[in-house]
Amino acid sequence: MFDSPLSASAYEILGVAASVDEETLRKAYRLRLRQTHPDTGGDSALFVQVQRAWALVGEPTARAAYDRGHGFGAASAPSFAPEATDAPTWRPPRATADTRPRARSYGQPGGWRRERYLDLIREWVGRGVALDDPYDPALVRSAPHHVRRLLADALAEEATARIVADLGMGYTVWHDVSAVGRGADPNAKIDHVVLGPSGLYGILSEDFGGPVRVRRGELIGDGVTDAPIAGLVARMRVIARAAGVRFGGAIVVLPDDDVEQPIDEIGKVRGAPVAIVSRSALSTVLRRGVTGVRAVGGNEVFDVRTRLQQSVRFA
Known part of the structure; x- marks a missing residue:
């Protein structure tokens, strides 16, 4: 909060x-x-x-x-900048003494939204105006809502990526992906596609800036626009068709303070089992699975991974 x-x-x-x-x-x-x-x-x-x-x-x-x-005092404040701004792509942080195998990770979580945020914050400040730190909290707080929303979603994606990375080598995750190939919609992006023993999931990492609830299979709240769950399921179908795979379910990850309960399995939405999950409960859900989602094991894991590798592109 x-x-x-x-x-x-x-x-x-x-x-x-x-x-x-x-x-x-x-x-x-x-x-x-x-x-x-x-x-x-x-x-x-x-x-x-x-x-x-x-x-x-x-x-x-x-x-x-x-x-x-938070930028209210005279002293310098921490920023919302990426942890490693000079790195060509995002990587989950790893302690020097930590030698545990990590999940396979592809793509750059939050990368597209950070790039878009930088474009818009510079445009908002104005051309020719020096912008020493585009992530300064005081500057971020004063920016228009749609600009702050891009940064909030980028941070949400990065937080999810860190959690998934710690699940271990039995998991593979593709960040900020869309389908390629004939008939694929390049705008049909998914924040994360996660493959593990408990199934294949499409994951949406969101931050609406306040509490949300579920009504009739969809999220509602002051900051919620459109239909996030229906949109996620629709994008999962696009990638499923392009890759020739079948998603088990959909997961929406939200900040802990913004949900009424850590894990809320709301049933099927357009045929896909859906769970609304607090950020701190995500690893538990991905390890145990969502009700109604078929586990994936054996040679099927390698087949699904290969198909996705050949059929997705990164934003």
């Missing part, structure tokens, strides 16, 4: 400017508690956000640390 490009700051949650004094901040906190308390007709999700915001800025030392980390 509060660390997404789309998240409101702790001060915005409390309804004050970042420059207010301690007494004004305390009064705002008490007011927001009364306004959002469920017992007085308030929203329970907002009530929790208010409490978390106060935990971050209610005490002077914590507030100073928060200000530094």
Whole structure:
């Protein structure tokens, strides 16, 4: 919470400017508690956000640390920049002493969206204007929503990639892929395609900037546009036809604070079993599988992997 490009700051949650004094901040906190308390007709999700915001800025030392980390203070703040900006392609970070086999990984998670974000943030700032750090938190926070959304989704894809990489050598993942070949739609991209013992999955990594719920087989929420689940399933069909494979199911990965429960298997959407999963629960789901998804093993794993390698391209 509060660390997404789309998240409101702790001060915005409390309804004050970042420059207010301690007494004004305390009064705002008490007011927001009364306004959002469920017992007085308030929203329970907002009530929790208010409490978390106060935990971050209610005490002077914590507030100073928060200000530094989110661009409100004079000191430099950490940025949303990639971990290795000089690397030609993204790779999951690995500790020096960690020699465990990692999942096979192809493509660059979040790469297309980061490139698009850089184009748009420079366009928004204006031509001829020096842009020392396009990932500076203060700059990101002031950018238009559609620009911040690109960066939020890039970060979400990178977070999922790190989780999948730790599943081990029994898994293969293709990041930010679309189908190639006759009749394929180059715009039909999937954030991640994951092949493992529990099945073949299409995965959507999202960050809508706030809580989401499920209604009639689709996500709803203030930041949700279009039909994310239906779109994912449709894109899975495109790649399945091009590669001659069959997906087992679809997974939507969301920030932990944005879902009501860590794992929500909502049944089939257009014939595909679908699970809405918090980021911290993703590895559990990929290891155990989603209900109704057929496991993949033996020579079939090699066949599916070969078909996908020959039939996907990277954004």
